[in-house]
Amino acid sequence: MDLIHCCVRWPWKNFPTSKTSLFQKEERLRHYNPLPLTVPAFSNRMPAQCVFSRIEGKGKRSPPPPPGGAPAKLAAASPVASRKWRSSAHALRGAPRRAQTPGSVTYVQSNLPRRPVPRSPRLRPGGAARAPGAGRTARSHPGAATCPFSAKMALASGVRFAPRALLRPWSSPVELFHHDRYRHHEPPAPVHYEDKHVSVVKVWGGTEPSRYFLITARIHKWPSGILRLGGINGDDISEAPRVCPWARRWVQTASAGPAAALSTGAGPSLPLFLLLAEWVAVMKLRNPPVNALSLELLTELVISLEKLENDKTFRGIILTSDCPRVFCAGLDLTEICGRNPAHCAEYWKAMQELWLRMYLSSLVLVAAINGACPAGGCIIALSCDCRVLADNPKYRIGLNETLLGIIAPFWLKDTYVNTIGHRASEQALQLGSLFPPAEALQVGLVDQVVPEDQVQSTALSEMARWLAVPDHARQLTKNMMRKATADRLLRQRDADTQNFVSFVCRDSIQKSLQAYLEKLRQRKG
Numbered sequence: 001m002d003l004i005h006c007c008v009r010w011p012w013k014n015f016p017t018s019k020t021s022l023f024q025k026e027e028r029l030r031h032y033n034p035l036p037l038t039v040p041a042f043s044n045r046m047p048a049q050c051v052f053s054r055i056e057g058k059g060k061r062s063p064p065p066p067p068g069g070a071p072a073k074l075a076a077a078s079p080v081a082s083r084k085w086r087s088s089a090h091a092l093r094g095a096p097r098r099a100q101t102p103g104s105v106t107y108v109q110s111n112l113p114r115r116p117v118p119r120s121p122r123l124r125p126g127g128a129a130r131a132p133g134a135g136r137t138a139r140s141h142p143g144a145a146t147c148p149f150s151a152k153m154a155l156a157s158g159v160r161f162a163p164r165a166l167l168r169p170w171s172s173p174v175e176l177f178h179h180d181r182y183r184h185h186e187p188p189a190p191v192h193y194e195d196k197h198v199s200v201v202k203v204w205g206g207t208e209p210s211r212y213f214l215i216t217a218r219i220h221k222w223p224s225g226i227l228r229l230g231g232i233n234g235d236d237i238s239e240a241p242r243v244c245p246w247a248r249r250w251v252q253t254a255s256a257g258p259a260a261a262l263s264t265g266a267g268p269s270l271p272l273f274l275l276l277a278e279w280v281a282v283m284k285l286r287n288p289p290v291n292a293l294s295l296e297l298l299t300e301l302v303i304s305l306e307k308l309e310n311d312k313t314f315r316g317i318i319l320t321s322d323c324p325r326v327f328c329a330g331l332d333l334t335e336i337c338g339r340n341p342a343h344c345a346e347y348w349k350a351m352q353e354l355w356l357r358m359y360l361s362s363l364v365l366v367a368a369i370n371g372a373c374p375a376g377g378c379i380i381a382l383s384c385d386c387r388v389l390a391d392n393p394k395y396r397i398g399l400n401e402t403l404l405g406i407i408a409p410f411w412l413k414d415t416y417v418n419t420i421g422h423r424a425s426e427q428a429l430q431l432g433s434l435f436p437p438a439e440a441l442q443v444g445l446v447d448q449v450v451p452e453d454q455v456q457s458t459a460l461s462e463m464a465r466w467l468a469v470p471d472h473a474r475q476l477t478k479n480m481m482r483k484a485t486a487d488r489l490l491r492q493r494d495a496d497t498q499n500f501v502s503f504v505c506r507d508s509i510q511k512s513l514q515a516y517l518e519k520l521r522q523r524k525g
């Protein structure tokens with residue numbers, strides 16, 4: 001299995017969003033210390049076939065905290081928020097920039113910008129001081145502290161962001177304006193732009209003057225990198241490199257393309273004042289010939305997921321196959337055929353563990369299904385948040401257990417029902433249906449069917465769509481939708497294992513598994 005890294009992430013989450021705050025923007029830019037980019041900084045070999053690498057930011061430290069910096073209460077409650085507070089307050093006070101020394105500090109994991117920490121606004125540390133000169137804060141807007149849509153209203157009314165507002169996890173203008181303005185205001189004609197550095201995956205936003213836009217671009221140099229570039233019509237494009245000097249090349253290239261393209265409806269040029277990229281991991285299943293879920297592969301998947309979950313710089317995983325024509329053939333039948341009960345139990349526990357981890361993952365999981373996806377393969381895909389299937393009639397997807405003489409466990413049935421509804425599940429499960437792409441789309445088993453060569457790029461743009469939602473809101477919603485199903489298994493995990501073991505160890509089942517495996521082998525011959 002391969003884990004391919006991704007891209008950079010831009011820490012500037014709180015760029016002024018109103019033209020009335022240009023001065024403030026200028027001030028912040030002047031004192032911002034960029035993170036120059038270095039290419040793959042390390043490669044961490046994981047057990048067996050799993051390779052994990054990524055690009056790290058390398059650069060200067062943030063300016064030191066101003067005298068009388070963030071209150072200790074805040075620092076104790078949230079170091080990240082405290083750090084943000086310090087740097088923004090410092091910038092607003094116009095403190096001189098610290099001399100940059102050669103051999104600058106490498107931004108190791110802990111210094112990389114984190115995902116917004118889910119936090120109840122009511123529990124948020126309240127001791128943050130107002131920055132001198134700051135106007136009304138977004139928080140002072142009625143209801144702004146309780147939901148992102150209030151913050152949106154604050155933005156609309158031209159409220160300037162003061163440090164206190166920076167503590168709010170949803171205060172990224174990108175996220176806000178995505179929800180607020182652009183969801184339903186896509187450009188009249190699609191904008192295509194591609195050159196050797198970037199290709200535009202999607203342009204969100206309207207073309208009216210004084211409106212924001214957002215470009216999701218793919219950086220070729222970083223195969224799974226997503227770059228999000230935001231802009232406001234009429235701003236000075238020359239400030240883009242100052243916002244993000246280390247990405248200058250790409251920003252400039254990107255700005256020339258989509259900006260120019262958008263300008264047909266919106267004026268001479270559209271600047272890019274904000275850049276925000278996400279970390280997305282691409283996990284490639286590689287257990288030839290058919291990616292059967294061996295115990296080793298299951299274990300690796302669990303370890304990799306855990307690793308990515310704990311690494312707070314990642315927000316999403318694209319799961320795909322490295323084996324031609326097969327996404328995943330499901331349970332490795334050799335792991336349950338002719339094995340002793342203890343082995344079968346260990347195997348089934350690993351399967352449960354993987355499902356639980358994937359189903360409740362706080363990351364966005366997108367399945368880029370580039371091959372056949374029967375039974376256990378379908379379980380993996382169903383545990384993701386979104387499924388993109390290659391349009392090839394041979395790539396069928398579904399739970400075909402009954403055709404093998406085995407029964408889908410209740411939690412798998414529940415997952416199916418949650419995805420395609422009760423009646424469709426009832427039919428498909430009993431018949432052991434494997435759906436070709438068009439039918440899979442129709443029944444709701446997959447979200448998109450696209451030509452084979454577009455599976456990865458579509459998965460990437462789907463990922464961008466999911467990542468545009470504030471993490472904490474998406475995660476809590478996911479949990480709300482899925483927890484009851486997962487809890488059902490958690491409550492009876494041991495009994496489920498017992499059922500599985502006693503079922504598959506029956507002579508009759510062993511015989512039919514044996515016969516099925518034999519058939520598969522002969523079919524090849």
Ligand SMILES: CCCCC/C=C\C/C=C\C/C=C/C(=O)SCCNC(=O)CCNC(=O)[C@H](O)C(C)(C)COP(=O)(O)OP(=O)(O)OC[C@H]1O[C@@H](n2cnc3c(N)ncnc32)[C@H](O)[C@@H]1OP(=O)(O)O
Nearest residue numbers: 292329330331332333372375376406407499503520521524
């Ligand atoms: C109440 C109690 C509860 C009891 C619960 C009981 C059970 C659990 C229930 C559900 C969970 C999930 C179950 C499963 O996943 S079962 C597995 C189902 N999988 C399949 O049916 C897929 C079978 N494979 C295929 O259809 C094809 O291989 C393919 C994926 C379409 C690919 O076709 P292709 O032509 O490319 O490859 P080959 O067919 O030639 O296969 C090559 C090679 O791989 C071997 N192989 C294929 N699939 C499996 C497998 N699942 N496990 C192990 N080995 C597999 C095949 O035999 C060939 O081997 P060879 O040695 O000849 O190279």
